[in-house]
Amino acid sequence: MADMVITIAGAVFLAGIVMGAIIIVCVGIRQEERDFVRTGLVSMTRRAPGPFSGGARSLTGLYVGQRTDLEPAAVRYRDRAI
Numbered sequence: 001m002a003d004m005v006i007t008i009a010g011a012v013f014l015a016g017i018v019m020g021a022i023i024i025v026c027v028g029i030r031q032e033e034r035d036f037v038r039t040g041l042v043s044m045t046r047r048a049p050g051p052f053s054g055g056a057r058s059l060t061g062l063y064v065g066q067r068t069d070l071e072p073a074a075v076r077y078r079d080r081a082i
Contacts, residue, residue, distance in 0.1 A: 012013055024056055027053040027056070028048075028050075028056025032048075032053050
């Protein structure tokens with residue numbers, strides 16, 4: 001009897017984790033779509049428009065990497081300052 005209760009509790013716990021991940025992805029995708037409709041820009045080329053979108057990108061493995069070969073704009077124009 002105790003084994004069955006532990007198994008059911010584990011199944012409910014795992015189902016909660018899966019449902020939480022699905023909800024985060026769904027809300028994140030909705031935010032990405034809303035941002036695309038509003039701005040007309042593809043948001044996968046920029047930072048995530050919100051925390052749910054960032055979570056959805058993390059869960060699905062899609063994210064925008066920051067380029068490390070570029071120097072910041074302030075450094076680029078430092079020599080031109082008068």
